[in-house]
Amino acid sequence: MSVKAELEAFGKYVVQQSKSNLTKKGKKDTSTLYDGMTFKVTETKRNTTLVFSFGAADDYWEFVDKGVKGMSSSKKAPNSPFKFGKSYGSGDGSLTKAINGWVGRNRIQFKDRQSGKFLSYKSTSFLIARSIYQKGLATTNFFTKPFEQAFKRLPDAVYEAYALEVENQLKIRLE
Numbered sequence: 001m002s003v004k005a006e007l008e009a010f011g012k013y014v015v016q017q018s019k020s021n022l023t024k025k026g027k028k029d030t031s032t033l034y035d036g037m038t039f040k041v042t043e044t045k046r047n048t049t050l051v052f053s054f055g056a057a058d059d060y061w062e063f064v065d066k067g068v069k070g071m072s073s074s075k076k077a078p079n080s081p082f083k084f085g086k087s088y089g090s091g092d093g094s095l096t097k098a099i100n101g102w103v104g105r106n107r108i109q110f111k112d113r114q115s116g117k118f119l120s121y122k123s124t125s126f127l128i129a130r131s132i133y134q135k136g137l138a139t140t141n142f143f144t145k146p147f148e149q150a151f152k153r154l155p156d157a158v159y160e161a162y163a164l165e166v167e168n169q170l171k172i173r174l175e
Contacts, residue, residue, distance in 0.1 A: 004043045006158050007050045010150050011039030014052070017146030025140050027064055029102055033057035052143075065143045070136030077139045084133050095132065100125035 015037050028034050036055020041048065054061040067077025071084050103109075103125045109118040110127060119127075 003048045003158055004041055006154070007041045007048060010154055011041060011050055011052070013150050014143070014146045015039055017149070018143045021140065021142035021146065022064075025142060027140060027142065029105065033061055033064060037061075061143065063137060064140055066141075067139035068137040070132070070134050072134045074136060076136040080136075080139060084136065096125055096129040099129045099132070103128065 018037060019034055022028050022034050033054060036053070036057045038055070039050060039052045041050050057064075063082055066082060067080045069077050069080050069083040074080070074083070100121060103121050108124060109121060110124045111118055
């Protein structure tokens with residue numbers, strides 16, 4: 001197998017397993033991350049590169065993968081490099097807006113404890129967003145685990161493929 005073919009197989013495995021992980025972990029709400037996940041192998045005379053991309057989710061796939069520490073607790077994502085700051089999300093209310101969309105799509109409404117009446121979607125969204133802000137988002141490793149698993153198997157296969165390519169190039173030049 002060529003280096004390009006090995007990297008194609010590597011990319012295909014990582015994307016397939018990552019998508020499977022998103023589905024298993026219930027992280028496929030709008031499918032933006034799921035549908036946007038791709039890879040591309042580019043081959044030039046000097047090198048072969050593999051690049052993963054996440055389409056419209058390029059801004060937030062790492063938050064889903066590594067989690068986010070909460071303002072008052074980092075229990076859900078203790079090793080995450082990300083932490084909620086002084087305001088929800090980026091300060092523009094984007095966390096509450098995103099949760100509001102999710103609550104509406106899934107028709108989730110909390111009940112008022114005293115009256116027993118359903119709260120509005122907006123109130124439910126605020127309560128969920130506040131909880132996420134305080135407690136954080138759990139680490140999923142939906143991408144990290146498949147990448148690391150594939151990488152452990154990659155070196156020998158790539159070295160072998162590269163050695164065969166060099167050998168074939170030498171044969172062509174010698175003949």
